[in-house]
Amino acid sequence: MKQYILPALRLTVICIVVFCVVYPTIIWAIAKAAPGQGKGETIQKNGKVIGYEKLGQSFTEDRYFNSRPSAVAYNAAGSAGSNKGPSNPDYLKEVQARIDTFLVHNPDVKTSQIPVELVTASGSGLDPHLSPKGAKIQIARIAKIRNVSSEKLTQLVDQYTEKPFMGPEVVHILKLNIALDEL
């Protein structure tokens, strides 16, 4: 037995050195050269951090482009999806309620125009994006409240639409709303 225990102990120690000290230190040092220095890229306004570039925020007020429903209310101390199954009757009622609420806040919109992401929670609860459709459908409401022309808002949404290589087209809602405040 001894012939197996000693190598096991020694190998464990050296693996801890290589994979828990050397390897993370290399990555940590490389991260210093990356945007955000490995601390996460922030978005600042007047020298104050108002958000993390990768993380979505809760936008529920009518004067902002609303973000998707979230199981953790966009508090990035944690992260989770709703984990509701497709047949769960309570869940289906909740989705119906979200549709109804959306229609109350956006009276010009027809049910068939509401994109599904606006009434379903994301996997992380921190999804920073909407589809261009999901943003544009909110333009009429925001234009009315803010007294801005719809054309201008459409332009703004187009400007903040990202088209990654082969990936889905998305709009970054935090950046879009910050730009909206600056109009």
Add this chain to the structure above:
Amino acid sequence: MNTEILSVGLTFLVTILLAIPLGRYIARVYKGESTLLDPIFNPLDKLIFRITGVDASREMNWKQHLYALLTINLVWFFVAMFLLMNQGWLPLNPDGNPSMSPNLAFNTAISFLVNCNLQHYSGETGMSYLNQIAFVTFLQFVSAATGLAAAALVFKSLTPNSATVQKGLRGLGNFYNYFVKSLTRILLPISILVAVVLVFNGTPMNFEGKDQFISVQGDTVNVSRGPAAAMIAIKHVGTNGGGYFGANSAHPLENPNFLTNTVEIMAQMIIPLAMVFALGFYLKRRKLSWMIFGVMTIGFLLLTIPAIYSEIQGNPQIQKMGIDQSSGAMEGKEMRIGVPASAYWSIGTTVISTGSVNSMHDSTMPITGMMQMLAMMTNAFYGGCGVGILNFYVFIIIAVFISGLMVGRTPEFMGKKIEAREIKIAMIVALFHPFLILVGTSLSAYGITNLKDIAWLNNPGFHGFSEMLYEFTSSAANNGSGFEGLGDNTPWWNISTGIVLLLGRFIPIIGPLAIAGLLASKKHIPESAGTLKTDTSTFGLMIFAVILIITALSFFPALTLGPIAEYFSIY
């Protein structure tokens, strides 16, 4: 949507194209031939062997391999238990996360030890920075290397030349040699590459604890960060799958954009695919590799295509509400990843036994959920680091035996006769998997129906049953993903899945090792006209039939109660 579907196909193709040269490289590493990376890693390996005093050239037979493997795993288990139960007061814990309860620590320690990474805790609140590195990252490296080392032994056992014989058993290389080389020459370089891609796309790698800010709308928001990039790289490369954050690769910091999503899914599939090709290069039998690859790929596609299709169709119950569901079933999915790439990942991660998720499997459509479970129930298409090829090896043995009987030839594989002992071991390994899953699920189902104060389930009805079935399937297959609605941090789930994890890991390693050892000690019979050809498509079909029959017979009743019943309840 169409470009996204195309991107999924392209991702798969590129993974295969990269896996072929990697397989050639892996074969050279295990054969001890020279490779491009020698100038860097020869000195490192030498240093490791000198400090540890291990003689890496000493030949070991299969039993000595097994003792070495089990002993070092036992050491890791004790180290892991200590770290988890004391993380509250140990250093590098800026968020002040508490120490784990003994039963949670038991489950977590085993789960990472066996390369499964089932997580009954949430990364942000349940794991200190010290343990994200010293426990999680450490075990993610060494458990993957354990699987690879076991596969290397099986490779060696299939070579015809009989080398040194000790106590009647043939030497099959040195465990420590395979183990260290898997770490330094395969896992480490690929992990560094992936980690670099991640940090430059916004994944954090720092030690500064939670940040706090006031959001645009005026909410106070806390942000969990930490040494994530280093861990997320090996989590995929080593087919581990345990998330740094609770939401795993659905988290925007763990998987910031479509590019990282593609890199992460490729990183987790590449070594299992490469091992199939490595076998062919190692034995100089490329045709055998292509046969195995063909069977696995047909299985993989049969699972993937229905999954992607049913996710794109979306939830029929939501369709009835009359909204625009053209982007598919979005519950539990991220916009930047989209439905096709999420569905593809969900099958990739369950086939490969990684278990990282970029969408919440609990919220996928019934057919997709069934495909995810079937991927883990068959547990033989590609599979995890090293152990995938071991599981497939068991099915090869069974298929050789059955086809030998069917055509009236002596069952032989690679010039070795397969006899009663080997086939018994193979059958035990193959049948133990459904046994663990079905017994565990039925005990839980008994508990939930008979004990009033149990409230594990997040969903009622058939889907609730699926949550329990998925948990045991994932444990037995050492996958680690979950229908995460299940309230699984309870003594019952921690202990029962902990035991299933252990058995689900070590029986499929010990079995093939024993078969390999037994076969290696037998006399080599030269190939003749009477030999059953094992590298033909006919034999591939035979293996496929064996896998299909075992899976269907074992799991069809359970699947009927879960996803199949749910399907008919919503369509």
